[in-house]
Amino acid sequence: MKRLLSLAFAAAVGLTASAASAQTLNTVKQRGVLNCGSNGSLAGFGLPDAQGNWTGLDVDFCRAVAAAIFNDASKVKFVPLTAKDRFTALQSGEVDVLARNTTWTSSRDTSLGLNFGPVNYYDGQGFLVRKSLKVNSALELNDAAVCVQQGTTTELNLADYFRANKMKLKTVTFAAADETVKAYDAGRCDAFTTDASGLYAERLRLANPADHIVLPEIISKEPLGPVVRHGDDQWFDIVKWTHYAMINAEELGITKANVDDMKKSDNPDIKRLLGTEGKHGEALGLSNDWAYQIVKLVGNYSDIFEKNVGMASPLKIARGQNALWTKGGLQYAPPVR
Amino acid sequence: MSVTTGGMEKPKVSPLYDPRIRSIAYQVLLCAIIVFLIYSAISNAAENLQKARIASGFGFWENTAGFDISQSLIEYSTASSYGRAFWVGLLNTLLVAAIGIVLATILGFIVGIMRLSKNFVVSRVASGYVELIRNLPLLLQLLFWYNAVLKALPEMRDSINLPWGSFLNNRGLFFPQPVGQPGFNAVWIALLIGLIGSIAFRYWAKKRQEQTGQQAPVFLVSLALIAGLPLVVFLAMGSPLQFVFPERGRFNIRGGVEILPEFVALLFGLVIYTASFIAEVVRAGILAVSNGQTEASYSLGMRPGPTLRLVVVPQAMRVIIPPLTSQYLNLTKNSSLAVAIGYPDLVQIFTGTVLNQTGQAVEVVAITMAVYLSISITTSLFMNWYNSRIALVER
Structure with a gap:
């Protein structure tokens, strides 16, 4: 549709x-x-x-x-x-x-x-990860799978950030925000990225919001x-x-x-x-x-x-x-x- | 009326009332209107784009894409161009469509024949499958399969260990990647020779059967040529093949071949959905062959297997092929629903991300439509050729 x-x-x-x-x-x-x-x-x-x-x-x-x-x-x-x-x-x-x-x-x-x-x-772009991964910085995300919404500056910043820091990246891209969050919640990705304000908003929709943290890095100007x-x-x-x-x-x-x-x-x-x-x-x-x-x-x-x-x-x-x-x-x- | 009767002369009519001239005039007029409409739409679009200062043209093709794609059959990185991203998307679409068509055909034929079975349970199971799947929207089914696939599989750290160093988890299926060492090309050559040899043997066996009535063990010889010959060469070359095993990293599994859950979900959804339609096509085709053909075959002493294979199916194919073609086209076009479950197909990459990043909706959508059109036309041309080949030859 x-x-x-x-x-x-x-x-x-x-x-x-x-x-x-x-x-x-x-x-x-x-x-x-x-x-x-x-x-x-x-x-x-x-x-x-x-x-x-x-x-x-x-x-x-x-x-x-x-x-x-x-x-x-x-x-x-x-x-x-x-x-x-x-x-x-x-x-x-x-x-x-x-x-x-x-x-x-x-x-x-x-x-x-x-x-x-x-x-x-x-705003600025950040990452949301599971606490159980014990990740403290976005720089530790080498090789991680990241869920991201399509058609956003986020998608480009993500690729730039990983490229600039010589890290490997696996993106899983969805057209709608809902599906992106759902896939992250289902464990398809290690991290979910969007504007920091969005991370706080989406975290409330996860099954167990307390199990997830927003990493300190803000990787872009939004x-x-x-x-x-x-x-x-x-x-x-x-x-x-x-x-x-x-x-x-x-x-x-x-x-x-x-x-x-x-x-x-x-x-x-x-x-x-x-x-x-x-x-x-x-x-x-x-x-x-x-x-x-x-x-x-x-x-x-x-x-x-x-x-x-x-x-x-x-x-x-x-x-x-x-x-x-x-x-x-x-x-x-x-x-x- | 080309036949003039009794030497009657054609009455002279004014060209205004001549039906032939009239029909030509109407057709010329219609063509002119269509051409004018297309022309004015294009020039209006170009003018509006320019007025709104929206970039146009195909200059974006060479620009750096800057986004990542989760599955690509060719070399692709974030530094690649939009053009490269287009090819990645196109190949991903073709991959899922090609595998989907093969599997849907196999499943569809099995279910279609099952529906005609005299065994009550078998035919009920088949008709239940067809009625259930055919009547649910495909998008819903895709979402179901995606969520079913994801939810059912364990997380990375609890991966299911499969034989030969393979893993299965909610990130996908990972298995060792075979890498050919020097000398492996000989195996490909052997395979090619085997294929050509088996085709030649089949041709020879058919000719001989037509002339003498003697049957040759075509299957066994073909198997020996296609599978046996490359195997012998492979062993003779000292097994020139190594495997790259997938290994667990901190987050993901590295190395090896990776099959994404998005791909599996899309393939499952497309195959199961399309197969239900193909099953009906097959059933209709077989029922279209008159029962007399089967009875005649039995009365000549043929067993049910060869009867189905040599008498019923070849005749049914004539009925099956045209609707089957449209099912193939549907499957290919439906693969664009991949966008809902995150499989990077042409629509997801090109009319999704590329359109959004470049903002060139008219160009991007036009290219995508042209691509689907060419895929569909190629498929139907092939199927038409196949259809004319198997058409009933009247002697």
Whole structure:
């Protein structure tokens, strides 16, 4: 089925005229719903529960885009995509934005006809192994069988890392994350590799999570962010500024809980962000209170981080590199002015 | 109407109403529309790709692939090119398809004949197998076999030790790899001579039987030529063969020949699924041969074995071959479901990883479709040739 879909996408890329033209905002408004390419099986980033309610950091990012456009965070249709189908789905216009823990690389940015928005999660690749193997470092994995998901930067980093360290490697590659984890759990591989955030999330799904440890090495840079098609600068701006609005809100101390009080603030930065002063929303093609809607309906960056992957979630990942620049992290947003 | 009757002249009609001219005009029009559609689709695709600044062309073929493949019949490393990865995938597809076709044919014929057996238990078992397997989706069966294979086998450290230094565990089956030493080529030559010799002998024996009615021990002579001759040469050369035994490493088993569980699961699934269809094809083919043929054969004093072999099956083959061909094509195409269980076939490697890493969906999908098309056409050409060879020759 997935293959059929990707074939259809490929055909759609070729046959439908001007799928990538500069009218994404109008198309989305007319349709009345944002099509968001999501990860359908990664706790913390994109995962529907039994009732079909989606949760995750990337999921909330799409909700924030919908909040900015429609003043309604629920007007999102989440399209679950595998790693290997995701770019074709975006290129063909199947989804308007791809927020699926996608690593920003030069070749993806240039030759796929895509633009990467700001990084909404700084990640790095790691390894999960069984404790019983008594392995303490990834450098001891010479000759190991490693389960990996297809169509990811992970697959390439893994091969590079083993090649650089002159180690032998046996990869077992699967198209879907579920099968990859299942095969690792069944003992087909010695190690499972993906982004570190994913390792913590997937470990929870194993039969005995306590029997497995994440090795200390982080072997790559994985800046994850939302992606849009080339050729629509307005849409690209909206996606970028959705993230920046959430970062700026956190920096200014505006949270989901206090955003209504903050609207009365005299601080000019807050006034500009929440739209009580200036016409910064109109310039984006949105209403002037777009950022207010994002924070009110979805939250600031800290709200969605803690809820989905941070201390309020089962993953319990520390902010680390994803802290604000004022707190020693890498999250930084240009000012609204 | 080429026959003119009674010297009547053809009435003159306007070309507009001439059925021949009309039909030609319609066909030309249809061809023009098809050509135009194809042309506009291609040029539209090229234009859109350029507009979206998506890389196109086949330049990626020579680029470094940078990913690893778990099974390759030819030399492959992460430093190899995408083109190399394509060949690895293609060979893996052909490997599983070729072995699958042979095994499915054997199993299918056995089950098909079992279904016709007069023994109640045998025929019920066969029909139960066919009805069960034929009615379950193949993908489900593949997942079942993969999980059954993986779950049933022990972990690496509790590997089952098999004779001759072989191991079996959930990483696969490992057995010693025979490595020919200098002088081993003589054995291959002996085998070739044996094959040619046995074909020649069979031809001679057939001619002689046609002329004199005397039978020659074809089977025994062929066995002696094909198996015996190479064996004698092998021993005469001083057994020029060494084995590389698999050894346990810290994580995996090194050396020797390795058969991946993914391969076994895919092969099992494909063979068992396709054999259930082949069994029905075979049964239908045999039932299509009139009972009178069997009775006539018996009345000439032939025993049931030769009757089946010499009278029924050759006639049944004419009915069997065309649907059998489409089963072979199905098996080959179904092998692309390997992607679900991690066997590195053409679709998994090429339209999976390579497509994703290069992002060139149009080119990669077009190449893959062309490959499956050529495999299928080659298979059907061969089967058509075989079909015309065994077709009923009327004398």
